[in-house]
Structures are given as structure tokens and as C-alpha cells.
Amino acid sequence: MTRRYPQNREVSAELMRLVIPEMYRHPASCTPPNFAIWYEHFAGVNAALSGVLAEREAKALPLRDKDVDTLHATYIARRDSLATERLQTELVRLMEQVGRMALGAGDGMAEYGATLGVCATRLRADPTPETLQQLVSLLAESTEHARGSAAQLYDGLQSFRDEMQTLRSEVDTLRQEALTDPLTRLLNRRGFERAMEEFANRPGGMPRSVVLICDVDNFKRVNDHYGHLVGDRVLAGIGRVLKARVKGRDLVARWGGEEFAVFLPETGAVNGQHVADQIRNDVARCRIKRIDREDFVDAITISIGLAETESGESLEGLLGRADTALYEAKAAGRNCVVIASQSGSASIKVAAG
DSSP states (O other): OOOSOOOOHHHHHHHHHHHHHHHHTSSSOOOHHHHHHHHHHHHTOOHHHHHHHHHHHHTTOOOOHHHHHHHHIIIIITHHHHHHHHHHHHHHHHHHHHHHHHHHHHHHHHHHHHHHHHHHHHHHHOOOHHHHHHHHHHHHHHHHHHHHHHHHHHHHHHHHHHHHHHHHHHHHHHHHHHTBOTTTOSBOHHHHHHHHHHHHTSTTOSOSOEEEEEEETTHHHHHHHHOHHHHHHHHHHHHHHHHHHOOTTOEEEEEETTEEEEEETTOOHHHHHHHHHHHHHHHHHOOOBOSSSSSBOOOOOEEEEEEEOOTTOOHHHHHHHHHHHHHHHHHTTSSEEEEOOOTTOOOEEEEEO
16 A cells, blocks of 8 residues: 655654744644644645645735644545545446436337337228328327437437546546655556566566666765755656656656666566666766755765566565665675576676766
8 A cells, every 4th residue: 555655764854843843833733633734745745735835824824723623634634535535426426327318218219119019000900091191290200209319318428438538537647646656756666566567467477577676875874964855856866867768668666765666578687787787877977956055966876686587486586686686786885786696696796886
């Protein structure tokens, strides 16, 4: 399940240092809901809430207890369920509407069929010109009515189709958000593993592929020296570098904390090594500007563990070997790529700064 707050201990502590003074600026009690409001605002994870707070700030409106209760109930407590509830209600409404249209059209068709039967019986019993004239008029009227019912149903179904496409788009958006890391806008761990499972479950199994597990070197020093908000900017910048390097069906995700994962389907270790070293060099060249000054954060490097799929290997085993190779890259001095061992062979350090 995706965590509501993905920030690690250091980032959450930095946010707390921003939240506490802001809470004391307002007369509302320092309750957990009040803390949650300001935490989500400073973390940048609740745009709707931040917009309301900005409006109140512009009007110099302080937060009181009743305001906190309202904001928390509206923008936090029900945030996760509101969209789903609305989509569910809308879908039920559409289905009931189409059901009524179909039932109405069905009644119209049944009535038309009954009229045809009556006309056939009368025509067999009294095949006179006068009867024929009457029946033709009756059939013309009944046919027009039936056609109108069918046209109504067709128009209704067209409208239903359009609204269902809108709903599908909204559901897709919700699903995508559940699989996306809010800081880097990359896949989160859940989304990455789900996408890999889709590859593994294809006919014929997982194709020959490569997984990279990347870790930012000495990231704690970045947070300690520049602050955790700058650390977030570094992570977002590395995410952009990784995304720029993936192509087509390749996947990139924030694996957790300062770790990232890359999946290169239908790629062997040689080409995977080439991509990994390009990523390593791109990150080393990347420059992140500090928030409060014009200068830049010191050069950032990453270490990478690479593992190529083996026949019959589970996803857990593949990711585990890549993670072990990453650990070995760290132990080998960082800023390098290590290829994981296969079938008992030794890991190979293939690139270094």
C-alpha cells in the first residue's frame, strides 16, 4: 500500500521545524489535525489545501479550532475517499439511466411487435382495401414510434459511452497517482514492481532484461550540510536525469529514500552496463541550485548495482542480486557500477569515477 507521507525521518524532521512555528502563529490549538494541515502544506502534497491556506493568508484570516476541524475534514480526512465515492456514485447513476432507456426501448419494441401481430391477424381475416388502408396507417404510426424509441436509446448509449470514457480517464488518473512517487513524479516501488510483474507474466515469461538499483552517495551529508529541502531537490533532479535516459518500455522508479530503480527489458548485461555508466556520468555532471542562494550543491555521485535475469529466477531474486551488487559498489568506493554475480560467479566492478 502506498504511504500517505513518503518522507523519511530527516525530511519529516525538517518539515516539523517549519510546521511548529507556523502553528504558533495562529490561535488554534496545537492538535494532531492542525499539525497534519501544515505538514501537508509544507510537504507540497495537497495543492487544494495549500490554495485555501494561501487565500486565508492573503486575507489575514487566522486559523481557529473550528477552521482546523473544517479544513482537516474536507482536505485530509476525506481526501482519499472522495474521488472514489464520486466515481462510484456517477457510475451507478449512468447505469440506472441506461437501464431505464433500455427498458423503455424494450417496451416500445414489444408494443410494436404486438401491433404487427394484430395487423397480420386482421389482414388474414378481412383482406379488403378498406382494412388494408387502415392497417397501413396503423403500421406507419407504430413504426415511427418504434423508430423514435430506438433512436432515443441510440442517442442515450452514445452519451453513456462518452461519459464512461471520461470516468475511465479519471479512474486511470487515480490509479496512476497511487503508483507515483509525489516528489520525483516517477513510479514508486509498488508501481515499479507491478510493471515488472506484467513483463514476467507475459507468454514465454520474463524476457532477457536488466535491473539497476541506484543509490545516491553520501546523501546524509547533503541533508546535513544543505538541509532536507535541498536534499529533496537533489532527489528530484536525479529523477529527471534517470527519466531522460530511459527509452520506450524502460522503467524508472524511486525505490525508496535516496534509492532509484531502472528496468531495461530485452536488454543484456553489456548494453545495461553502458546505460548504467551513462546514468552515473549524467548524475555527476548534474548541478542543483540551492534554494536560498545562487550557488550550487556540490557534485553528486551515485553507485549502481546491475543484475541480468536468469532463467527461472523470481523477481525477488533478481532484485535481491541487484541490491547486493549495489552494496558491493558502495564498498568498492562508490561512484561505480557493479554487475551482480550469476550462477555463483564473482561480481564485476565495471566502471568507476
